[in-house]
Amino acid sequence: xxxxxxxxxxxxxxxAGVVSAGAAAAQDHPDNPKVVREPPRDTSVVxxxxxxxxxxxxxxxxxxVAAARLGAKVAIVELxxxxxxxxxxxxxxxxxxxxxxxxxxxIVGGLTEEVIDRLRRVDAVTERFRPAPGKGSNHFExxxxxxxxxxxxxxxxxxxxxxxxxxxxxxxxxxxxxTAAIIEDKSGRRAIRARQFVDATxxxxxxxxxxxxxxxxxxxxxxxxxxxxRDMDKIARENPGFNINRVIFDxxxxxxxxxxxxxxxxxxxxxxxxxxxxxxxxxxxxxxxDQLTQASLEGRRKVASICELLREHFLxxxxxxxxxxxxxxxxxxxxxxxxxxxxxxxxxxxxHRFEDAIGNGTYPIDVHRADRAxxxxxxxxxxxxxxxxxxxxxxxxxxxxxxxxxxNIDADEGAFGAVRxxxxxxxxxxxxxxxxxxxxxxxxxxxxxxxxxxxxxxxDQGALIV
Ligand SMILES: Cc1cc2nc3c(=O)[nH]c(=O)nc-3n(C[C@H](O)[C@H](O)[C@H](O)COP(=O)(O)OP(=O)(O)OC[C@H]3O[C@@H](n4cnc5c(N)ncnc54)[C@H](O)[C@@H]3O)c2cc1C
Numbered sequence: 001x002x003x004x005x006x007x008x009x010x011x012x013x014x015x016a017g018v019v020s021a022g023a024a025a026a027q028d029h030p031d032n033p034k035v036v037r038e039p040p041r042d043t044s045v046v047x048x049x050x051x052x053x054x055x056x057x058x059x060x061x062x063x064x065v066a067a068a069r070l071g072a073k074v075a076i077v078e079l080x081x082x083x084x085x086x087x088x089x090x091x092x093x094x095x096x097x098x099x100x101x102x103x104x105x106x107i108v109g110g111l112t113e114e115v116i117d118r119l120r121r122v123d124a125v126t127e128r129f130r131p132a133p134g135k136g137s138n139h140f141e142x143x144x145x146x147x148x149x150x151x152x153x154x155x156x157x158x159x160x161x162x163x164x165x166x167x168x169x170x171x172x173x174x175x176x177x178x179t180a181a182i183i184e185d186k187s188g189r190r191a192i193r194a195r196q197f198v199d200a201t202x203x204x205x206x207x208x209x210x211x212x213x214x215x216x217x218x219x220x221x222x223x224x225x226x227x228x229x230r231d232m233d234k235i236a237r238e239n240p241g242f243n244i245n246r247v248i249f250d251x252x253x254x255x256x257x258x259x260x261x262x263x264x265x266x267x268x269x270x271x272x273x274x275x276x277x278x279x280x281x282x283x284x285x286x287x288x289x290d291q292l293t294q295a296s297l298e299g300r301r302k303v304a305s306i307c308e309l310l311r312e313h314f315l316x317x318x319x320x321x322x323x324x325x326x327x328x329x330x331x332x333x334x335x336x337x338x339x340x341x342x343x344x345x346x347x348x349x350x351x352h353r354f355e356d357a358i359g360n361g362t363y364p365i366d367v368h369r370a371d372r373a374x375x376x377x378x379x380x381x382x383x384x385x386x387x388x389x390x391x392x393x394x395x396x397x398x399x400x401x402x403x404x405x406x407x408n409i410d411a412d413e414g415a416f417g418a419v420r421x422x423x424x425x426x427x428x429x430x431x432x433x434x435x436x437x438x439x440x441x442x443x444x445x446x447x448x449x450x451x452x453x454x455x456x457x458x459x460d461q462g463a464l465i466v
Pocket of ligand 1: 095223425
């Protein structure tokens with residue numbers, strides 16, 4: 001069927017006000033013609049549990065698994081048809097070091113290490129060392145397609161109820177407590193009742209829709225449209241000195257994307273393939289639906305241009321240098337929850353030790369410019385081998401039974417530039433899951449948790465709590 005015919009068939013139905021079976025007709029708003037008034041409706045409860053995690057990246061899955069392993073009945077809601085968030089949907093496949101910068105002590109363990117071990121068993125991870133390897137690796141390159149399998153296994157093994165292809169649309173809030181998550185999926189609109197919630201949407205969708213305090217920086221770090229290129233070994237062999245990170249910005253090629261910053265990673269098990277994170281889209285807010293759509297189109301246009309450049313100038317005008325596109329543009333930053341503590345760059349760079357520390361990291365401050373090429377870096381001084389992430393930066397102000405984890409953490413621009421990487425988000429996820437369980441177990445609001453018990457329980461789960 002041509003798209004013209006499809007359009008002609010679709011529009012008369014829509015304009016005639018045809019609604020799907022079971023739906024009630026909306027009405028025009030009496031005062032505002034730009035607004036449609038939806039009728040009130042009853043929504044059936046599909047599931048009841050102790051903890052409902054919204055967002056199924058590694059952060060969200062780790063929160064769910066941590067709580068389930070303590071005995072909680074857990075559900076997880078994920079928009080995609082698979083878990084993993086930016087790692088799987090946007091093909092971002094580097095996890096940073098588990099060791100401190102001196103490579104004397106391991107500082108990250110828990111579910112992050114467990115997943116790396118699982119991937120290692122099936123040859124789906126490559127450990128990279130600095131030129132003079134010490135005890136700890138510099139970073140890990142993952143096959144994130146295999147990561148999808150492992151995250152499925154973790155969820156199924158822990159008997160967590162998964163809701164894939166499911167969008168969280170709004171919270172039900174009673175006396176300041178969230179009591180249910182309203183979801184939309186193929187079956188329609190449904191509700192999940194829970195006693196605790198973790199917002200691992202990256203965009204603080206839950207916190208924002210609860211009406212709790214959120215903020216967005218003026219200069220949001222830009223999203224990047226990644227891709228996996230093939231035949232890169234052949235191109236490098238046949239073109240001595242070839243450097244993909246230079247070529248794609250080189251103005252001598254008309255298809256060059258000119259401005260940006262790029263980096264690559266190998267893909268374990270896929271010989272000659274390279275993950276390229278190069279097509280930045282500037283000045284967009286990906287928590288705005290229309291801007292997200294435009295950013296996706298623009299990011300894909302840039303990747304298409306890179307592929308055309310490679311085909312024309314390095315493959316003799318033959319073949320397709322593209323192996324995979326991501327399911328989604330990679331979003332670095334949108335909303336943050338205002339929490340009990342705003343983590344600062346100064347705290348990171350001075351190695352401040354927190355009594356409620358739930359995670360440790362070494363990744364430097366790395367702030368991508370919002371409007372053009374360029375990155376602001378900030379490195380830990382020699383006497384600071386790692387920094388810490390406090391639990392209080394995951395506890396939204398005025399929240400009773402909701403926590404955040406992942407890139408929606410409360411952090412200033414510099415601190416966020418560092419803690420946003422996955423080994424850090426993973427630790428936040430595991431901590432949020434344990435904290436949600438403890439809040440239930442001790443029947444206290446999330447801001448009154450016994451942090452000593454939180455840290456001890458995390459330690460029991462293999463997390464490295466220093
Ligand atoms: C291009 C790029 C390169 C990067 N490079 C690296 C790197 O090399 N190493 C590194 O460690 N980090 C890197 N990062 C940063 C890191 O990947 C992210 O900060 C991190 O993955 C964020 O994790 P998250 O769980 O907070 O959010 P996300 O990974 O964005 O996960 C949020 C999840 O929630 C789901 N979701 C959102 N809204 C809803 C909703 N309403 N209903 C249901 N589900 C919902 C999403 O589908 C998604 O699965 C990079 C990021 C980008 C964009």
